[in-house]
Amino acid sequence: MKGLQVYFLGFAIGVNMLMAGHLSAQHTELVPSDSASMPEENFTHELRFAQYLTDKDAFEEAIFVLSNLNSLTLTVPQRDSLRYSLGWNAYSAKQLGLASRSLLTVSSQSPYYLKSQFFGNYSRAFQGQTDSAYAALNQLTVPDATLNELKAVELAGISLLKRDYDAFNQHRQGFTYASYALSTEEKRMDDYAHKLQSFKRKSPVLAGLYSAVVPGLGKIYAGKKRQGIASLLPILSMGLLTYEGLRKDGVKSARFISFGTLFTVFYVGNIWGSVLSVKIKRNEFNREYDNKILFDMHIPMRNLFQ
Amino acid sequence: MICIFLCVTCFSKAQTRWLARADSLLAQKAYFEASVAYERVLFNNASPQINFQAALGKTQCLKQQSLFANAVTFLSGQLAAAYPDSLSYRLRYEQILCAYLAGQFENTLSTIQQLTYLYPDQSAPPLVSVIQILSLNELQRWPEASAAYQQLLTWQGIDTTQHQPYQQLPKLKSQKKAQWLSTFLPGGGQFYAGKPGEALLSIAVQGAGLYFGITSFLQGYYISAWGIGAGLFGSFHMGGVRRAEVLVQQHNQKKIKSFNEQVKAQLLETVHP
Numbered sequence: 418m419k420g421l422q423v424y425f426l427g428f429a430i431g432v433n434m435l436m437a438g439h440l441s442a443q444h445t446e447l448v449p450s451d452s453a454s455m456p457e458e459n460f461t462h463e464l465r466f467a468q469y470l471t472d473k474d475a476f477e478e479a480i481f482v483l484s485n486l487n488s489l490t491l492t493v494p495q496r497d498s499l500r501y502s503l504g505w506n507a508y509s510a511k512q513l514g515l516a517s518r519s520l521l522t523v524s525s526q527s528p529y530y531l532k533s534q535f536f537g538n539y540s541r542a543f544q545g546q547t548d549s550a551y552a553a554l555n556q557l558t559v560p561d562a563t564l565n566e567l568k569a570v571e572l573a574g575i576s577l578l579k580r581d582y583d584a585f586n587q588h589r590q591g592f593t594y595a596s597y598a599l600s601t602e603e604k605r606m607d608d609y610a611h612k613l614q615s616f617k618r619k620s621p622v623l624a625g626l627y628s629a630v631v632p633g634l635g636k637i638y639a640g641k642k643r644q645g646i647a648s649l650l651p652i653l654s655m656g657l658l659t660y661e662g663l664r665k666d667g668v669k670s671a672r673f674i675s676f677g678t679l680f681t682v683f684y685v686g687n688i689w690g691s692v693l694s695v696k697i698k699r700n701e702f703n704r705e706y707d708n709k710i711l712f713d714m715h716i717p718m719r720n721l722f723q
Numbered sequence: 724m725i726c727i728f729l730c731v732t733c734f735s736k737a738q739t740r741w742l743a744r745a746d747s748l749l750a751q752k753a754y755f756e757a758s759v760a761y762e763r764v765l766f767n768n769a770s771p772q773i774n775f776q777a778a779l780g781k782t783q784c785l786k787q788q789s790l791f792a793n794a795v796t797f798l799s800g801q802l803a804a805a806y807p808d809s810l811s812y813r814l815r816y817e818q819i820l821c822a823y824l825a826g827q828f829e830n831t832l833s834t835i836q837q838l839t840y841l842y843p844d845q846s847a848p849p850l851v852s853v854i855q856i857l858s859l860n861e862l863q864r865w866p867e868a869s870a871a872y873q874q875l876l877t878w879q880g881i882d883t884t885q886h887q888p889y890q891q892l893p894k895l896k897s898q899k900k901a902q903w904l905s906t907f908l909p910g911g912g913q914f915y916a917g918k919p920g921e922a923l924l925s926i927a928v929q930g931a932g933l934y935f936g937i938t939s940f941l942q943g944y945y946i947s948a949w950g951i952g953a954g955l956f957g958s959f960h961m962g963g964v965r966r967a968e969v970l971v972q973q974h975n976q977k978k979i980k981s982f983n984e985q986v987k988a989q990l991l992e993t994v995h996p
Contacts, residue, residue, distance in 0.1 A: 469766045470759075473800065478759050654950045661946040 460486065460495055467502055476510035497527035504533060513540040521553070531559065532722045535571065539718060542575050543711055551575045551584075566591055566599055567717055573606050574714035577613065578707055585610050598720040602713040609706055609713075616702060621695040628691035632684060635691025640698045648687050655680035738769035745780055749787075758784040765801075775810045782817050791825035794818075812842055819854055828858040849875065849994045856990060860983045865892055872986070879993060888986050893978035901967040909960060912967025916974050925963045932956035 463486055470479035483503040488496050504519030520537030523529055534557050541550035554572055559565050569591025576584035589610075592603040619639055628635030632652040636645035659680045662673035745760030761784065764777035778801045785794035798818040802811055815838050822831040835855050838847060852875040859868035869889035876882075896916065905912030909929045913922035936952020939945075 466763060466766050470762060473762075475762070478755075478762065481755070481759055654954070657946045658950050661944060665944065 460491060460499075464498055464502060467506070471502075471506055471509070474509075476506045479506040480510060480512070480515070493524060493526065497523050497529065501527065501529040501533055504537065508536055508540060513544050516540045517544070517546075531557075531564065535567070535718050535722065539571065539714060542578060542714070547575050547579050551579070563596060563598075563721065566593060566596060567721055570599055570602060570606065570717055571714055574710050577606065577609055577710050580613065582610065582614060599717045602717050605713050606710070609710055613706055618699070619695050621692040624691040624695045625688050628688045632687050633691075635688070636694050639691065639694040641694050644694065648690065652680070652683045652687055655683050738764055738767055738773050741767070742769075742773055742776055742780075745777065749780055749784060752787070754784040754787045758788075771806050771810060774804070775806060775814070778814060779817065782821065786821065786824070791821045792827070794821040795825055795827065795830070808842070812838075812845060815841075816848065816851065819851060823854045823858060826861075828861045831855075831858040832862075849879065852878075853990045853994055857983065857987055860979075860986055863979065865889060868986075872990075875990075876993065881993060888982075888989060893975075893982040895975045895978060896971045898968045898971045901971040902964055905960075905964040905967040909963060912964065913970060916967055916970035918970050921966070921970070925959065925966070928959045929956055929963065932959060 463482060467479040467482045470476075470482065480503065483499060483506065486499055488499055491499065500519045500523050504516050504521075504523070507513070507519060508516035517537045517540035520533040520540065523533035523537075527533070534553070538550040538554045541547075541553075551572065554568060554575070557568060559568055569588045573585050573588040573592070576582070576588060585606075589603075589607065592599075592607075594600045594603050624635035624639050626635070627638050631649075633645035633647075633649035636642075636648060655676060659673060659676040662670055662676050666672050741760060741764045745757050745764060748757035748760055751757075758781055761777040761781035765774055765781070768774070769777075778798070782794050782798060785791070785797060795818055798814055798821065801814055802818070806814065815834065819831055819834045819838065822834055831854060835847075835851060835858075838851065852871060856868050856871045856875065859865070859871060872889060901912035901915050903912075904915050905925075910922035910926040913919070913925055932952055932955030934952075936948045936956060939952055940948035
């Protein structure tokens with residue numbers, strides 16, 4: 418917690434320095450120069466302008482202003498401020514590719530370093546780059562217990578996204594369930610791990626066989642009850658019509674052949690649909706839990722860094 | 724004192740230059756870039772007059788990009804700033820236009836009310852009354868729209884007896900009636916909604932299902948009679964009821980739109996002959 422206070426203090430000092438820079442800036446030429454040189458007061462002014470746009474939720478406009486700044490002539494702290502600001506605006510505008518690229522290039526000397534690393538790697542994980550996000554966060558050194566616990570939550574979350582339960586169990590050792598900013602999400606992560614591990618992987622072949630015996634039963638087995646019941650009715654009707662054609666007009670009748678063909682198409686189609694429904698249901702389940710995990714990885718970061 | 728004077732002079736010149744640059748981008752139809760340039764003028768917080776020009780420019784950029792709702796929000800933020808009454812009046816006027824263009828009709832009416840409350844001494848431009856009437860029309864608040872229309876004509880010194888569009892309000896049809904008609908009389912709802920072609924098609928399909936069901940039953944094909952005949956009839960009957968409701972909705976929307984367009988044309992002709 419002490420480290421977090423130091424971090425916020427650093428952040429406040431950074432902002433104050435920017436403010437001081439702006440106040441000392443001379444009101445000379447405020448039109449940005451296209452040349453390679455970027456006077457310090459002009460850079461500070463542009464950064465404050467971008468912050469003004471960010472405060473108005475005009476993230477796209479802020480990105481435009483920041484992207485037009487020439488970073489080659491900037492000092493390291495200025496470049497860090499630029500990358501952090503650009504990354505944060507991109508993150509707010511849901512441009513996660515740009516967000517992770519910018520945030521993860523903020524240097525370790527910057528007061529925004531830890532926040533940038535957490536949000537940058539979260540953006541990576543959100544885009545499905547779980548391996549690189551995991552590796553980067555795992556190597557991150559954090560200064561205090563609270564941020565260390567946050568790191569454990571993020572790593573546990575990424576482990577769950579990768580469905581690596583050994584890694585999850587290793588990182589959940591860092592959960593204390595005592596921090597106001599983390600305890601709810603820690604409990605939820607445990608719950609997600611339990612639900613994911615107890616999810617029974619159903620067999621597509623078995624679903625197909627069930628539907629071959631009783632049309633629709635395979636879909637009910639896969640977890641799609643309504644679809645199962647709904648598919649039973651047309652197949653049953655076709656079967657009865659085929660039976661009626663056979664009983665009244667014989668096996669060579671047009672009525673029997675027409676309804677028999679339709680019945681066969683519906684019957685085979687339903688078996689194939691039942692096989693696919695297992696995969697669809699599994700994907701839906703995975704997507705639902707991925708969204709929940711990402712949501713619960715995000716909340717503690719927002720709580721601790723803002 | 725000399726330093727302050729020089730600083731202020733330089734600053735004003737820089738702002739004017741920024742404003743000119745933003746205007747130039749707007750003229751080149753680079754609306755997004757112009758929008759950022761106008762924001763820059765506002766950020767640098769120049770004189771109210773320059774800020775006002777920038778606010779109008781930014782509003783123009785947003786309007787050109789069809790971001791009318793964003794323009795309403797932007798102008799709300801600007802109205803919180805300290806502008807002289809004459810300038811904030813113009814910004815409120817722009818806000819009314821943008822709210823109407825954004826389809827925020829309730830908000831438009833509320834903003835017009837604010838305008839008349841905050842500036843009781845100033846007579847609103849005729850276009851504000853036009854927008855008020857059009858917004859009331861869109862909300863189908865025709866008695867209020869009629870009163871506002873008569874008031875506008877009186878202000879304009881036009882003979883109110885010659886222009887009476889609200890005496891012939893659009894006759895709207897009842898969705899419930901269409902639903903009941905289609906329930907008990909196949910195709911009846913579609914006829915009522917003014918779609919005889921669809922009504923005949925509905926009758927033909929339902930009739931075919933019924934005919935197939937009855938003949939199949941009489942020939943001893945009981946499953947076919949039930950599965951195909953009754954199934955077809957039932958499905959198309961239920962579909963027909965729902966379709967009749969949709970058709971009445973479309974009919975009413977068309978009537979309302981046509982009436983509103985007619986009033987709009989008359990109003991614009993009255994205000995800008």
